[in-house]
Amino acid sequence: MSGRPSSYTPLDEIYKIHERTRQAYRSGRAKSIAFRKQQIAQVGYIIKDNEDRFIEASKRDLGRPPQDTIFFDFAGTYIDIKLMYDNVEKWTKPRRAGCNLNFAPMGPRVKAEPKGTLLIIPPFNVPVFMLMGPLVGAIAGGNAVVLKPSEKCPACAELITELVPKYLDRDMFQMVNGGVAETTRLLELQWDHILFIGSTRVGRIVAEAAAKHLTPVTLELGGKNPVVIDPRSDVHLAAKRTFWGRVVNTGQVCLCPEYVLVPKDFQDTFVEAVKEIHNFFFPEGPKRSSSYGRIVSEAQVLRIKRLVDGTRGTIVFGGDVDVSERYVAPTLVKDVGLDDVLMSEEIFGPVLPLVPVQDVEEAIEIIRSRERPLAIYVFSQDKVFLNQVFENTESGAAIANETVISAGVPGLPMGGIGPSGYGYTTGKEMFDQFTHIRVSLNNPSWVDKIGFGFRYPPYKKENEKFLRALSPALPPRPTEKTSATGNS
Amino acid sequence: MSMLVPTPIDEISNIHRRAREAFFSGKTKSIAFRKAQIAQVGYLLKDNEHRFIEALKQDLRRPESETILCDLAGAYIEVRSAYDNVEQWTKIQKADFNLNFFAMSPKLKAEPKGVVLLIAPFNLPTFLVFSPLVSMIAGGNAAVIKPPDQTPACSALIAELVPQYLDNDLYHVVNGGVPETKKLLDLRWDHIFYIGNGRTGRIIAEAAAKHLTPTTMELGGKNPVVLDPKCDFNVAARRILWGRFLNCGQICMAPEYVLVQKEHQDRLVDAMKEVYASFYPEGPENSDSLARIVNEAHAARIKQIIDETKGTIVLGGDADVSKRYIAPTVVRDVAFDDPLFQDEVFGPVLAVVPVNSIEEAIDFINSGESPLAVYVFSTDKSFQSKVFDNTRSGAANANEVVITTAIPGLPMGGVGGSGYGYYTGKQAFEEFTHWRISIDNPSWADKIGFGFRFPPYKPSKMLAMLYPSLPPRPAQGKNSKRASTKSGAGKL
Numbered sequence: 001m002s003g004r005p006s007s008y009t010p011l012d013e014i015y016k017i018h019e020r021t022r023q024a025y026r027s028g029r030a031k032s033i034a035f036r037k038q039q040i041a042q043v044g045y046i047i048k049d050n051e052d053r054f055i056e057a058s059k060r061d062l063g064r065p066p067q068d069t070i071f072f073d074f075a076g077t078y079i080d081i082k083l084m085y086d087n088v089e090k091w092t093k094p095r096r097a098g099c100n101l102n103f104a105p106m107g108p109r110v111k112a113e114p115k116g117t118l119l120i121i122p123p124f125n126v127p128v129f130m131l132m133g134p135l136v137g138a139i140a141g142g143n144a145v146v147l148k149p150s151e152k153c154p155a156c157a158e159l160i161t162e163l164v165p166k167y168l169d170r171d172m173f174q175m176v177n178g179g180v181a182e183t184t185r186l187l188e189l190q191w192d193h194i195l196f197i198g199s200t201r202v203g204r205i206v207a208e209a210a211a212k213h214l215t216p217v218t219l220e221l222g223g224k225n226p227v228v229i230d231p232r233s234d235v236h237l238a239a240k241r242t243f244w245g246r247v248v249n250t251g252q253v254c255l256c257p258e259y260v261l262v263p264k265d266f267q268d269t270f271v272e273a274v275k276e277i278h279n280f281f282f283p284e285g286p287k288r289s290s291s292y293g294r295i296v297s298e299a300q301v302l303r304i305k306r307l308v309d310g311t312r313g314t315i316v317f318g319g320d321v322d323v324s325e326r327y328v329a330p331t332l333v334k335d336v337g338l339d340d341v342l343m344s345e346e347i348f349g350p351v352l353p354l355v356p357v358q359d360v361e362e363a364i365e366i367i368r369s370r371e372r373p374l375a376i377y378v379f380s381q382d383k384v385f386l387n388q389v390f391e392n393t394e395s396g397a398a399i400a401n402e403t404v405i406s407a408g409v410p411g412l413p414m415g416g417i418g419p420s421g422y423g424y425t426t427g428k429e430m431f432d433q434f435t436h437i438r439v440s441l442n443n444p445s446w447v448d449k450i451g452f453g454f455r456y457p458p459y460k461k462e463n464e465k466f467l468r469a470l471s472p473a474l475p476p477r478p479t480e481k482t483s484a485t486g487n488s
Numbered sequence: 489m490s491m492l493v494p495t496p497i498d499e500i501s502n503i504h505r506r507a508r509e510a511f512f513s514g515k516t517k518s519i520a521f522r523k524a525q526i527a528q529v530g531y532l533l534k535d536n537e538h539r540f541i542e543a544l545k546q547d548l549r550r551p552e553s554e555t556i557l558c559d560l561a562g563a564y565i566e567v568r569s570a571y572d573n574v575e576q577w578t579k580i581q582k583a584d585f586n587l588n589f590f591a592m593s594p595k596l597k598a599e600p601k602g603v604v605l606l607i608a609p610f611n612l613p614t615f616l617v618f619s620p621l622v623s624m625i626a627g628g629n630a631a632v633i634k635p636p637d638q639t640p641a642c643s644a645l646i647a648e649l650v651p652q653y654l655d656n657d658l659y660h661v662v663n664g665g666v667p668e669t670k671k672l673l674d675l676r677w678d679h680i681f682y683i684g685n686g687r688t689g690r691i692i693a694e695a696a697a698k699h700l701t702p703t704t705m706e707l708g709g710k711n712p713v714v715l716d717p718k719c720d721f722n723v724a725a726r727r728i729l730w731g732r733f734l735n736c737g738q739i740c741m742a743p744e745y746v747l748v749q750k751e752h753q754d755r756l757v758d759a760m761k762e763v764y765a766s767f768y769p770e771g772p773e774n775s776d777s778l779a780r781i782v783n784e785a786h787a788a789r790i791k792q793i794i795d796e797t798k799g800t801i802v803l804g805g806d807a808d809v810s811k812r813y814i815a816p817t818v819v820r821d822v823a824f825d826d827p828l829f830q831d832e833v834f835g836p837v838l839a840v841v842p843v844n845s846i847e848e849a850i851d852f853i854n855s856g857e858s859p860l861a862v863y864v865f866s867t868d869k870s871f872q873s874k875v876f877d878n879t880r881s882g883a884a885n886a887n888e889v890v891i892t893t894a895i896p897g898l899p900m901g902g903v904g905g906s907g908y909g910y911y912t913g914k915q916a917f918e919e920f921t922h923w924r925i926s927i928d929n930p931s932w933a934d935k936i937g938f939g940f941r942f943p944p945y946k947p948s949k950m951l952a953m954l955y956p957s958l959p960p961r962p963a964q965g966k967n968s969k970r971a972s973t974k975s976g977a978g979k980l
Contacts, residue, residue, distance in 0.1 A: 031877070037959070044958040067945040071954075078955040085959045098897020106888065108898050113880070115903065192904065204700060211693030214686060214705060216908035221700070237931045244942055281943035291943035368512075390926070391517075394599065400928035402592070405938075408954075409594045411583025412925040417601065418678070422702035422922070429923065436908070437915065438881065439898040442872075443888035445723045456730055457767040457777035459553035467556045470894070471564035475571040477531055478524040 007158060008151070008178040014185045017146060017174050022117045024171035025144035030114065033089050035169075039139045040088070042167045043132055044081045047074060050163060054128060057155035061127070063294020063326060068249050073128035076408045080133040080426060083410060084140040091140070091431060097439070102451070102470055106443045112435040114142035115216075116192035121183065121206070123197045124152035124296050125252040125348075130220075131160065133426055134195050135173070141434035143193075144172045148186060151179045152296050191215050193434060197254075200419050218423030218433055221416060222346045223373035224258040227403065228363045228389050230380030231266040237401065238379035239273035243352065245377075245403030247281070247330045250293040251350035255375050255397070255404045258347055259336070261363035264356040267334055271316055271354070274332055278317060286330050287322070294326040295349060304328050304349035310341035313353060338366065360388060367393045372418035377403050396420060492640035493647075494664030500671045503632060503660045507603045510657035511630040516600060519578055523571055525625045525654055529618050530567040532653040533560060536645070540614055543641035547613075549780035549812070554735055559614040562894045562912075566619040569896050569913060570626040577626065577917050588937065588954055592927040598917070599924045600628030601702070602678030607669065607692065609684045610636035610782045611738040611834075615893075616683050617646060621659070623916035629679075630658040634672060637665040638782045677701050679920060683740075684708075685832075686857075686905060704909030704919050707902055708832040709859030710744040713889070714849050714875045716866030717752045723887070724865040725759035729767065729838070731889030733816045736779040737790075737836035741861055741883070741890045744833055745822065747849035750842035753820060757802050757840065760818055764803050772804065772816050780812040781835060787812045790835035794819075796827040799839065824852055846871070850878045857905025858882075863889050882906055 009017070029035055047054060051074065058069040094111040098104075118138050122130040131149055138145045147164070149157040161175045176186060187194075187209035196206045197220040210217045227242050229235075245257045262270050278286075286292045295301045305321045311333055318331030328349050336342055336353035343353065357363045367376065367389075375397035378389045390398040396416045397406045407414050413429035416422065424430045448456075454463040495503070516522060533540065537560065544550045544559065583594035604624050608617045613636050624631045633650070635643035647661040662668060673680075673695035682692045683706040696703045713728055715721075731742050748756050768775045781787040791807040797819050804817030814835050822828055822839040829839075843849045853862065853875075861883040864875045876884040882902040883892050892898050899915035902908065909919050934942075940950040 028878075038962040041959040041962050045961055048958055065945055067941075067948075067951065070951050071941060075951070075955040078958065081958065082956040098895055100896045103891075103895045106895070108892070108895050110898065113903075116880070200700070204697060207697030207700060208694055211690060211697045214689055214693060214707070214905065214907070219700065234931060240934075240942065241929075247943075248941075283944065289944065291945040386928070392514075394602075394924075396922070396924065398924055398926040400926070401931070402927060402929035405929075406594075406925055406927055409583065409589045409592065409925075409927060410586045412594050412596060412927070413923050414925075415922060417922050419700055421700070424923070436882070436903045437899055437901060437910065438884055438903075439892055439895075439900075440876070440884040440886070441888060441892060441895070441898070442886040443727075443891075445720060445887065448723070448726075455553075455557060456726065457733075458769060458775060459551050459777045461552075464553055464556055467553055467561070470557070471561045472568040474530040474534060474564065474567060475523070475527040478527055 005154070007154065007161070009176045009182055011181065011185050014176055014182060015189065017176055018117070018186075018189045020171050021144045021146050021174050024169070025114075025117050029169070030142040030144065030172060033092060036088055036139055036142060037085055039168055039173075040081055040085045040136045043136050043139070044078065046163045046167045047077060047128065047132065050159070053159055054156070057159045058127070060155040061124075061153040062250070062252070062296055064249065065291050065293055067291070068293060072126050072249055072253070076129040076426070077132040079408060079410050081136050083427065084136045084431065087428070088140040091428065092142070094440075105447055106441040108439065108441045110437050110439050112141070112432070113438045115434055115436055117144045117146070118434060119146050119148065119186060119191045119194045121148045121194070121196045121198065122150060124150035125249060125254070127153040127156040128160070130197050130425070134430060137430040138434045139173075140431050143434055146174050146176055146186070148176045148178070148183060151177065193218070195423070195425065195433075196220070197425060203421065216433070218425065219416070219421035220254065220414070220423070220425045221419060221421040222254055222348070223371060223416065223420040224343070224346055225255060225373045225375045225377065226367050227257045227260040227377040227379065228360065229260060229262045229266065229270060230360070230378070230382060230385045231263045233379045233381055235269055235273045239270060239277050241401065241403055242377070242379070243274050243277045243281070243330075246352045247292065247350045248404065250295055250328070252296065252348055253404055255407055256348075257352070257377055257403045259343060259353045259355055261357050261366060262354050263359065267354055267356050271332065271334055275317060278330060278332070282330070287327060292330070295328050296326070298323050298326060300349070301326050301328055304347060304351060307341050307345070307347060308333075308351055311353070312337065312340055313342065318351070360385065364389060364392050372420060374416045374420040375399055375406065394418075492637055492644055492663055494637075494668055495662045497667060497671050500662055500668065501675065503662060504603070504675045506657055507630040507632055507660055510655070511600070511603050513657075515655070516628040516630070516658065519575055522574055522625055522628060525659075526567055526571045526574070526622050528653045529622050529625070530564060532649050533563055533614070533618065536649060539645055540642065543645045544614070544639070546641040547639035548735070548738070548782055550735060551777050551779060553777070554779060555614075558735060558739070559612050562615040563618040563622075565894060565896055566622045566912060570622045570917070573914065574626040574917075577914060578628070591933050592929045594925070594927050596923045596925045598627070598921040601920055601922055603630045603632070604679040604681060604920055605632050605634065605672060605677045607634045607680070607682045607684065608636055610638035611735060611740070613639045613642045613646070620681050620911050620916065623911065624920045625659075626917050627920035629920050632660045632662055632672070634662050634664075634669060637663065679703065681911070681919070682706065689907070704911070705902070705907035706740070706900065706909070706911060707905065707907035708740050708834065709861075709881075709902065709906040710829070710832055710856060711741065711859045711861045711863065711881075712849075712853050713743045713746040713863040713865065714846065715746055715748040715752070715756065716864070716868055716871045717749050719865045719867060719887075721756055721759040722762070725756065725763045727887070727889055728865075729760060729763050729816070732838045733767070733778065733836045734890065736781055736814065738779075738782065738834055739890060741893055743838065743863055743889050745828070745839040745841055747841050747843050747852065750844065753840060753842045757818070757820055761803060764816070764818070768816070773813060778816065781814055782812070784809050784812060786835070787814055790814050790833060790837065793827055793833060794837060798823065798826055799828070804836070829856075846874060850875060853879050858903045860902050860906040861885060861889070861892070880904060
């Protein structure tokens with residue numbers, strides 16, 4: 001293997017960066033809300049002032065058309081910046097808590113406090129949003145941060161590494177670049193929270209490392225997101241939005257639809273609709289299209305190629321790759337069985353398997369038999385059909401008549417469940433993870449004279465009623481034994 | 489001393505499986521069902537209060553008043569809070585209005601995580617079992633409870649009553665010690681809630697990591713008290729000693745040490761002597777108002793700390809390990825490197841540490857792990873702020889100790905070495921649920937805005953409409969900004 005890239009942070013520098021960041025946090029300057037707002041705004045200008053350079057870097061790293069960069073990397077970041085900037089004051093104000101008469105004289109309050117020094121490890125596929133978004137959440141929370149951008153996107157990582165110290169407080173927000181060795185070194189250190197977005201395999205490694213320090217963790221991992229098609233639905237719409245979701249960012253979005261559960265008798269109709277959409281999207285063919293991107297690396301191309309070559313389904317279109325160009329054709333495969341190689345791992349590429357099913361019940365069974373995904377997509381205009389699928393499955397997102405874009409909707413936190421992860425990477429819920437609630441009260445001395453005095457030894461039996469008075473009355477006792485215990 | 493019957497190891501996987509099946513049966517979707525189960529937890533306790541009081545007398549020789557106050561009140565409060573709020577908490581919520589996205593009806597709903605494991609500690613085996621359990625039930629989960637093996641009477645009672653009052657398929661009790669806990673940790677859970685110490689917490693977090701299971705850690709800490717010389721020493725002494733000797737010192741929120749300015753140490757000690765005499769007019773060993781240590785091993789551990797301290801014992805100091813008796817003890821002139829500071833004492837021993845200044849007190853607090861609570865006795869707001877603003881802890885309480893646990897609306901949780909996550913209230917409900925988001929995008933959305941996203945891409949202004957404009961650029965522009973003052977940022 002060739003020597004370490006010069007852009008990688010030397011291993012013995014990493015400990016020092018960690019220390020400097022911690023010291024910067026301890027300086028207390030992030031207590032100022034004005035400071036936090038200023039830094040959040042600056043993150044916005046990192047991107048805004050340099051949009052063209054980011055578009056160029058994404059093109060080099062991912063072969064990505066500018067529109068994908070704007071849609072996936074910029075839009076979400078600007079949305080989170082506005083959210084944090086507009087709300088940081090409100091979210092960090094101390095608030096009165098509880099409205100219990102017994103304790104009111106003590107003035108109970110809650111306040112969101114920073115956790116301290118955070119480590120954020122974003123993935124390669126959305127290298128700006130998945131770094132800057134959590135970064136502004138962390139800043140809003142008053143934390144210091146070390147960022148480890150993905151080495152699989154060297155141009156983006158280099159650009160971010162250049163710009164962050166130019167725009168942001170140099171000691172509070174620092175960059176570490178590198179691969180496995182550097183990440184391992186980072187994970188040996190103590191953090192107050194780690195946010196990791198990436199593969200399930202590495203997610204486990206991060207969680208195990210964090211466990212040694214009792215560090216809380218947010219994991220945003222992978223999964224195979226299914227699409228369920230109601231044969232009565234608008235097939236053109238379903239085909240368009242599903243296929244778009246599979247080819248956007250060249251299939252490299254954790255929220256991409258990974259397989260379609262289509263009623264057997266409807267499969268051909270659906271296939272025809274998708275073919276039409278394919279031609280509409282790429283009138284000169286995908287390889288020549290300026291609206292179609294590339295895969296992040298040759299290794300990933302080979303991995304996807306292996307899956308496609310191994311399928312026992314029927315390739316309807318696509319199937320070809322060009323390794324040196326990191327090109328994988330948008331590929332549709334029909335009649336894919338559940339044990340097909342395309343169903344064995346997350347494809348994370350522009351290949352869409354169609355799995356024919358008998359009916360919606362079978363589709364639900366299949367989804368339930370597999371690991372819980374980040375999202376489940378259902379195309380139907382029938383509320384009953386939609387509810388049947390969603391009520392009988394679990395996922396981070398339950399999306400009707402659309403794919404992927406839930407990540408960018410303000411107010412909807414993105415997060416997984418089970419092997420797709422835990423915690424949230426956008427929105428207020430993300431901010432909540434980067435802070436802890438510090439409770440407080442101030443108990444005047446006179447409360448002991450009027451009620452709380454009974455708590456002191458020596459305990460007297462006649463005072464027990466005062467202690468009991470602290471407890472509220474119970475709700476009514478459930479009457480029917482069956483509804484109460486659920487046991488027959 | 490009652491014998492706790494451990495759950496057979498090979499039964500444990502079956503229990504796990506039954507809980508999973510019960511969860512997937514969908515029975516917990518009904519909010520009415522959840523409310524009934526929550527109410528039943530209340531009646532499990534209320535109908536059997538005397539048995540719990542007796543069991544805790546056996547396990548911890550705990551006075552009845554303390555059981556009512558510490559172990560039962562908090563559980564009832566949680567029952568009421570969850571019962572009254574679960575409908576609200578589980579309602580579908582609409583995301584705030586946004587012009588670009590409102591057509592998609594963005595919504596979110598709190599969904600159960602699934603099957604959760606609760607590992608409870610020995611010190612408050614009723615409150616710390618039933619309060620989290622209620623939150624788990626409110627969230628719609630199935631639950632397996634592992635009560636502490638060090639309190640056999642109470643844990644046996646829990647194992648007897650849970651199947652009588654609660655759904656037998658969804659909620660299970662597994663009793664036992666290390667082997668049973670190990671077996672539980674091999675299985676896959678959707679959340680693990682652990683209350684205990686940091687060493688075991690690490691083991692549990694590592695086991696959870698293998699399954700990518702989220703966890704809540706409610707751990708210990710050495711909670712300091714900082715005393716303002718201007719405060720009322722009588723009130724302070726009374727509340728501090730109450731908090732330290734409650735449950736014979738076995739309370740995670742109890743104050744572990746007091747930082748007082750050296751010139752005022754004598755006055756504090758005198759006040760404490762008076763309070764002590766008022767608490768135990770016939771001496772602590774004869775008092776009905778003092779519990780015991782949970783077992784001989786812990787009693788021996790605490791006795792050793794007392795024997796090894798280099799401070800001066802001014803109150804108590806005696807111990808009888810075979811009776812699990814540790815006298816409520818106050819040690820003065822304790823230095824920072826004293827054996828009392830090696831670990832959480834978790835016993836009725838209070839260290840009084842003379843300091844030169846409040847800054848010294850703050851520095852010492854910050855030199856250790858972040859505790860569950862920092863306590864300040866002072867009526868001077870700036871004294872309070874100085875301590876609280878320069879320390880980190882789960883709770884920051886003035887002129888009181890311990891009782892935050894019972895206050896509705898105040899979530900219990902640590903930070904740093906004292907843990908992460910919360911129990912009680914809405915925050916606990918959120919530990920045991922996840923947000924499931926939803927949208928339903930009408931087809932016409934593509935005609936009016938979202939159509940631009942489809943290839944072939946054309947340069948489009950529509951994209952820019954999707955996202956908001958930036959806040960104003962900070963006045964000094966690119967980074968020259970490094971705050972020169974400790975307290976705030978540079979000017980904008």
